[in-house]
Amino acid sequence: MAKINEVKSMVKAGKTKLVPGLVQEALDEGSAAKDILQGMVDSMSVVGDKFSTGEIFVPEMLMAAKAMAKGVDVLKPLMAGDSSNSLGTCIIGTVAGDLHDIGKNLVSMMIESAGFTMVDLGVDVPAKRWIEAIKENQNVTLVACSGLLTTTMPALKEAVQTIKGSSLTGFKVIVGGAPVTQEYAVEIGADGFAPDAGSAAVKAVELVKSL
Template identity: 60%
Template structure:
């Protein structure tokens, strides 16, 4: 079994204590940090999701896998961040109301920070008013990111975008949306300016949006 496969299994089965050692060994063997993240850790989370859907595992198993994933993200983070010194501007991000998933949002925040943005992370279960407050408190912010992982919180994403538009803040900020059930089509439908399926493309789209 390759080291990346070992990492995948450790995340999948929530073996938080051995993650650090495995990642360090993989890096020492010459594995790329981005491959460890994508092929090892993110792949593990999609396997966990499939198993949950199939009724083979339950919320507690998903939770321990998520904890192992978070531990892994902390270890891999310094190896993914570039020494970007440019200031691309401020980026406000949060997971929408009713949704507690934050692993993807945190990865997006990390990659966008690495692209030179100053990230203001509002956390999870963020009500539309909180996004509005944060945008008003940061008049120099030009970009907002909204994350939703549940089909049941897609309407909350729509609500947050509508609230930003209704508050007259659309001339100040561009809005980027994402999360497993979100598509470009949905993003267009709710009036968002950008969509990305993963954290790396989120960073490049963020740069494009502030430049346009």
């Protein structure tokens, strides 16, 4: 466990060069890949909370995400053979009528660092495109819809309800963006909501583990 705690500390500190070696050391000591991954996810939760409260800013959060991604790279070969540890594919995009992608890109990086394979549909994604993407990709466990404008809230609602109303199953839908609230997420039928990129990664893992 001592090595996992070191991994967690170095992820929080964004030490991209140190994390892979520490992850390997933790494995050599007998720690399970899934436990190391969970430790890193927990670290990102702390990083996300600090970002939410303004204690750290985007550069620090990106460094932590990159550090975690380096650690996940070490774990991937071990988790590939164990489907219970594989988090699957996440389809992400910004809804129709919205051209903002900075927040989406940050969320994408964070969710990827948690161990997902990302498929980014970009911006201005029409409702039917989400359905096509789910059909085109294997093992889709999460669909992440982003909306940054108040005026595109109806498009977010349409996207979520189109996805949830389809005959497709086996995944959860998470939403986020500046004007989105937990209440609105519930109202439109989303499975989850995250107020920022840090908590999006944590929520993504939580949702998929409940499948």
